[in-house]
Amino acid sequence: MSDCASCAVRNRAICSGLDPDELAELGQMGRRQQIKAGHTLLWEGDDVPLVANVLRGVLKLVVASSAGREQIVGVVFPSDFIGRPFGEESPYSVTAITDAEVCIYNRNSFDAFASTHPHLQQKLLHRTLDELDRARYWMMLLGRKSASERVASFLLDISDRLSAQGGEADAEAFELPFGRQQIADILGLTIETTCRQLTRMRSDGLLDLPSRRTVVIHDRRAMERMAG
Amino acid sequence: MSDCASCAVRNRAICSGLDPDELAELGQMGRRQQIKAGHTLLWEGDDVPLVANVLRGVLKLVVASSAGREQIVGVVFPSDFIGRPFGEESPYSVTAITDAEVCIYNRNSFDAFASTHPHLQQKLLHRTLDELDRARYWMMLLGRKSASERVASFLLDISDRLSAQGGEADAEAFELPFGRQQIADILGLTIETTCRQLTRMRSDGLLDLPSRRTVVIHDRRAMERMAG
DNA sequence: CGCTGCTTTGATTCGTATCAATAGCAGTGG
DNA sequence: CCACTGCTATTGATACGAATCAAAGCAGCG
Numbered sequence: 001m002s003d004c005a006s007c008a009v010r011n012r013a014i015c016s017g018l019d020p021d022e023l024a025e026l027g028q029m030g031r032r033q034q035i036k037a038g039h040t041l042l043w044e045g046d047d048v049p050l051v052a053n054v055l056r057g058v059l060k061l062v063v064a065s066s067a068g069r070e071q072i073v074g075v076v077f078p079s080d081f082i083g084r085p086f087g088e089e090s091p092y093s094v095t096a097i098t099d100a101e102v103c104i105y106n107r108n109s110f111d112a113f114a115s116t117h118p119h120l121q122q123k124l125l126h127r128t129l130d131e132l133d134r135a136r137y138w139m140m141l142l143g144r145k146s147a148s149e150r151v152a153s154f155l156l157d158i159s160d161r162l163s164a165q166g167g168e169a170d171a172e173a174f175e176l177p178f179g180r181q182q183i184a185d186i187l188g189l190t191i192e193t194t195c196r197q198l199t200r201m202r203s204d205g206l207l208d209l210p211s212r213r214t215v216v217i218h219d220r221r222a223m224e225r226m227a228g
Numbered sequence: 229m230s231d232c233a234s235c236a237v238r239n240r241a242i243c244s245g246l247d248p249d250e251l252a253e254l255g256q257m258g259r260r261q262q263i264k265a266g267h268t269l270l271w272e273g274d275d276v277p278l279v280a281n282v283l284r285g286v287l288k289l290v291v292a293s294s295a296g297r298e299q300i301v302g303v304v305f306p307s308d309f310i311g312r313p314f315g316e317e318s319p320y321s322v323t324a325i326t327d328a329e330v331c332i333y334n335r336n337s338f339d340a341f342a343s344t345h346p347h348l349q350q351k352l353l354h355r356t357l358d359e360l361d362r363a364r365y366w367m368m369l370l371g372r373k374s375a376s377e378r379v380a381s382f383l384l385d386i387s388d389r390l391s392a393q394g395g396e397a398d399a400e401a402f403e404l405p406f407g408r409q410q411i412a413d414i415l416g417l418t419i420e421t422t423c424r425q426l427t428r429m430r431s432d433g434l435l436d437l438p439s440r441r442t443v444v445i446h447d448r449r450a451m452e453r454m455a456g
Numbered sequence: 457c458g459c460t461g462c463t464t465t466g467a468t469t470c471g472t473a474t475c476a477a478t479a480g481c482a483g484t485g486g
Numbered sequence: 487c488c489a490c491t492g493c494t495a496t497t498g499a500t501a502c503g504a505a506t507c508a509a510a511g512c513a514g515c516g
Contacts, residue, residue, distance in 0.1 A: 063368040066456050071371040073364040084361070086354055091361045118346040125353045126314055132356060133312070133319045135363040136301040140291040142370035143299040143416025147472070180495060188371025190473055195496055212481080212495070228294050375504065408463060421504055423464055440463075440513080 003027070007103070012079035013053045014123040022117060029113065030103045035059075035096040042083065042094040049107040051083030057100025058177040061092045062185070072186040073135070077165055081127055085111055098177050142188045145228055150187040151197040152227035155207070155215060173216040201226075231255070235331070240307035241281045242351040250345060257341065258331045263287075263324040270311065270322040277335040279311030285328025286405040289320045290413070300414040301363070305393055309355055313339055326405050370416045373456055378415040379425040380455035383435070383443060401444040429454075 004010055004027040015026060032055065035041055042048045044064060054076050061074035073092055076082055084090050085107060114121045141153055163171040178186070184194040201207050206223055208216040217223060232238055232255040243254060260283065263269055270276045272292060282304050289302035301320055304310055312318050313335060342349045369381055391399040406414070412422040429435050434451055436444040445451060 061364070063364060065368060065372050065377075069372040071368040073367045084357065086357060087361075092364060115346075115350065118343075118349060121346065121349055121353060122343065125349060125356065128353065128356045128360060129312065129314060132360045132363060133315075135360060135367060136289070136291060136320060139301045139363060139367055139370055140293060140299040142367055144293050144297040149293075191495080192474085192497085193472055196472095199496075418505055419463080420465085420506080424504095427464075 004030075008055055009053065009079035013103075014081055014120060014127065015053070017119060017123065018117070022119075026105075026113060026120075029105050029109050033102055033104050035100045035102060037096050037099050040093055040095040041102065042090045042092075044091065044093040045089055047089045048083075050104050051081070051085055051107050051110050052102040052104045054078050054080050054082060055101040055103055057096055057098045059094055059096050059100055059102075060182065060185075061094055063092045070185050071188060072182065073138075074131070075161075075186070077161065081124070083107065085114060085124065097182060147187075147189055147193050148197050148200070148226055149228040150189065151183075151194060151201070152223045154183065154187055155217065156220075156223060156227055159215075159217065172218075172220065173214070176213045176215060179213075232258075236283055237281065237307035242309055242348060242355065243281070245347060245351065246345070250347075254333075254341060254348075257333050257337050261330055261332050263328045263330060265324050265327050268321055268323040269330065270318045270320075272319065272321040273317055275317045276311075278332050279309070279313055279335050279338050280330040280332045282306050282308050282310060283329040283331055285324055285326045287322055287324050287328055287330075288410065288413075289322055291320045298413050299416060300410065301366075302359070303389075303414070305389065309352070311335065313342060313352065325410060375415075375417055375421050376425050376428070376454055377456040378417065379411075379422060379429070380451045382411065382415055383445065384448075384451060384455055387443075387445065400446075400448065401442070404441045404443060407441075 004015065004023050007013075007015075010016060015023060018026065030053075033052075035057070037057075041052070041059070042050075044062070056078055059076050059082065060072045061076070062070050063073050064070050076094075082094055082102065114124060141150055145153065158176065159171050159174055162174050176183070180194055181191050184191045187194065198207075198209060201223075202209055206217070206219050206226070208218065210216065232243065232251050235241075235243070238244060243251060246254065258281075261280075263285070265285075269280070269287070270278075272290070284306055287304050287310065288300045289304070290298050291301050292298050304322075310322055310330065342352060369378055373381065386404065387399050387402055390402045404411075408422055409419050412419045415422060426435075426437060429451075430437055434445070434447050434454070436446065438444065
């Protein structure tokens with residue numbers, strides 16, 4: 001079981017707002033697990049009977065085409081929920097892109113618990129609706145935006161999500177949890193195109209790239225214009 | 229109020245499975261509305277306080293980029309649910325692409341009803357999870373598939389959804405509810421590219437296009453291969 | 457019959473992918 | 487501490503697929 005009292009995300013994850021006894025019951029069902037960067041928790045197409053909360057780290061949701069091309073269809077941060085409740089098989093893989101820690105539940109037990117705890121189900125519904133909105137916005141980006149618009153949109157989005165996570169003091173300077181290939185897989189581009197766009201933005205003075213993973217936005221206004 | 233007893237989708241929409249008295253209460257809140265093809269029910273960004281069930285017809289969910297390019301992020305059929313419960317503004321427009329009829333609820337009343345009826349909320353959650361899976365698969369299509377793969381995937385998907393609707397006797401011959409521009413807006417392509425792919429598929433013997441909106445799939449196996 | 461709007465086909469341009477090579481950083485072991 | 491190795495990132499040259507621009511074809515409708 002998990003020790004919910006010491007949980008880093010207990011006020012933000014779906015568990016928040018549960019009664020103490022409900023929390024105890026759910027806590028009985030969960031167990032913590034460490035995942036090393038690069039390791040995969042769920043495989044696309046597998047019937048993996050688990051769901052989880054992210055306690056620490058960043059993970060990606062990946063759908064692969066039959067030709068082996070990969071598209072990242074979601075990125076989850078601490079307090080986010082992982083998995084496909086009320087479903088047979090996972091429609092995507094879930095892989096840690098940094099070292100991570102998750103709180104795992106058996107899916108059937110979780111489903112049963114959710115079905116009998118409307119509070120929790122409502123939280124899950126709200127989260128799923130938010131995810132759906134995000135996915136649909138991303139569909140527009142993937143279907144209709146140019147490479148430069150995509151990269152600008154990505155940087156603004158990540159900057160927002162990282163500061164919402166509260167880690168970064170300054171929304172304009174942040175550490176990407178992604179390598180270039182992963183950014184490309186999020187944006188539906190190649191690594192070369194992604195790279196060229198970043199280089200151009202740097203030479204245009206929009207941003208600085210002090211190290212591989214560090215971004216400093218100089219002109220957010222211009223970047224918003226570029227994001228389209 | 230709506231007459232649920234005569235409702236064409238009462239066994240398939242989220243209302244199914246409600247007790248008779250719950251159904252009566254929900255029925256009190258709903259009213260039917262006709263929508264002509266081309267008319268818009270919800271505007272992107274507006275705070276439109278309504279949600280709805282589709283009774284008849286087909287509608288599209290559209291997100292526009294600031295440059296005016298349109299991406300269709302969802303297509304809804306009879307028994308599907310429309311709108312953004314528990315949210316302020318609609319993240320997309322909803323426009324009828326055929327003449328349609330919907331059963332409309334005030335969003336606040338619906339939210340309140342859903343919050344007190346776990347059964348309904350669970351149905352809504354299941355639907356939303358399914359929509360999310362579909363959206364994520366579509367993200368992969370938009371980010372990673374070529375024009376021919378997209379068109380093939382689209383035809384297979386629509387064929388499936390139409391036969392699931394039960395209207396068509398033959399899954400291989402069906403009537404598209406979309407014009408070419410709309411197909412292009414679903415696939416993140418231009419109308420010309422969409423057209424050329426269809427023409428090529430016809431000359432390759434994969435399908436026939438007896439009229440503008442009619443598709444007859446001749447070689448489903450080959451089309452599945454082409455869909456990637 | 458002749459509009460009108462949608463669709464198809466053609467010619468060309470442009471953006472991004474691909475292919476190829478180099479550069480730079482991080483970790484390893486001498 | 488530095489050479490070595492492997493991996494990630496960057497830059498360059500070219501190819502290719504889809505967009506764009508332009509025009510013609512075709513169906514539905516007054």
